[in-house]
Amino acid sequence: MKRIAVFLPLALAAALQTGSAMAFTDKPVKLIVPAPPGGTIDVFARIISDQLALEIKQPVIVENRPGAGGALAIKYMLSQPADGNTLLVTVTNILTEVPHVLKGGFDPMKDVRPASQMARSLQVFIASPQFPAKDAKEAIAYVKAHPGQVSFASYSQGTTSQYAGVILNQKAGLDMQHVPFPGSAPALAQVMGNQIPLMFDGSVTSKPLIASGKVKLLAVSYKNRWAEFPNVPTMAELGYPEVDFSNWSGVFASAKTPQPLMEKIHATMQKINASQAVQARYQATGFEPIRQERSLEQLSTDLRAEFDRNGEIVKTYGIKLN
Structure with a gap:
């Protein structure tokens, strides 16, 4: 409706x-x-x-x-x-x-x-608060050690929220499973609740959740660091320059x-x-x-x-x- x-x-x-x-x-x-x-x-x-x-x-x-x-x-x-x-x-x-x-x-x-x-x-790589990784490097290592067992959410099929996960899968040799949603809000609800641990999301919808500790910021999926969180590296800095959206x-x-x-x-x-x-x-x-x-x-x-x-x-x- x-x-x-x-x-x-x-x-x-x-x-x-x-x-x-x-x-x-x-x-x-x-x-x-x-x-x-x-x-x-x-x-x-x-x-x-x-x-x-x-x-x-x-x-x-x-x-x-x-x-x-x-x-x-x-x-x-x-x-x-x-x-x-x-x-x-x-x-x-x-x-x-x-x-x-x-x-x-x-x-x-x-x-x-x-x-x-x-x-x-800009796009950011986030995780649920319970996910056992404090940054993108640890998250990638965890997913690699648990092939086929970790999912990532997107705010719609056919968007860079999906593209980023697919590219990371191929470039890092991962097997994350894609779960699409009709928008950021329902996808983020699943991430916050730890039903789906990872997501590539937009900075606008993620910002208040990062600030309140409801999701963890792992990396920035953009060519430049995010001014709001200057200590968080970009995916390019971690060796994945293709994840830039x-x-x-x-x-x-x-x-x-x-x-x-x-x-x-x-x-x-x-x-x-x-x-x-x-x-x-x-x-x-x-x-x-x-x-x-x-x-x-x-x-x-x-x-x-x-x-x-x-x-x-x-x-x-x-x-x-x-």
Whole structure:
């Protein structure tokens, strides 16, 4: 069942009657989230929704439509008029990872266009508190000593949460078993409860659990160390440079959206992204703000490059649905 939340601060109510130079619409806007509440994408959408409402002087509705690897949300957005009133808010994995192994009935490179690149989440290697390893090196040794007995969770089939485990299996000679879930929240619940001991997850959803001791941070699956935990090494430092993943979060629209309207949406989202209050919320939740503005054309090029890289990973490592 979908969950809908309306973000309309009291301070906004009086302003709704007035226009805005930044407004790309004079109607309420729906931000469609292809994931359940509580995950990385949902957190991101709720950070930007209030500020967007203030900018366009209209109510902004965050609508969760999880399922089918993000396809339900994307197909819903594509079924709506391409007028800027229904936008997709997502992390790029929904468009650049999942479609390689799960066909959703749309072409992610032709049917959807990025309107704004706003923040980045990096990937981390985590374990349940009871898992008998304090870091990634010990975790790999333990899994190697117990072939076929250790599982790792992912937040969906066909995502880098799965890719990372598959790559580590092959590069380190392991036999971890993959257990996919429909989002980070249900997967993390199993890790916290020690039903599934390991997971590659996004920094946003893992950060509060690491801080509270509900999961253990073993390593950072990104090219750079995580500023929040500078003493934790990267997988590359441990000898696995292929386990290097991050996604950027942003706003996307139907490819049928007229170019002048896309430019207006882009300008509005970039203004929101430049807000110090929004950037502070990014950092507080584990996102890395993206401060360098990219044109619409550059965004499409970035998305294609990420899509192609993941396609090569799927082909090289033989990643398939369980």
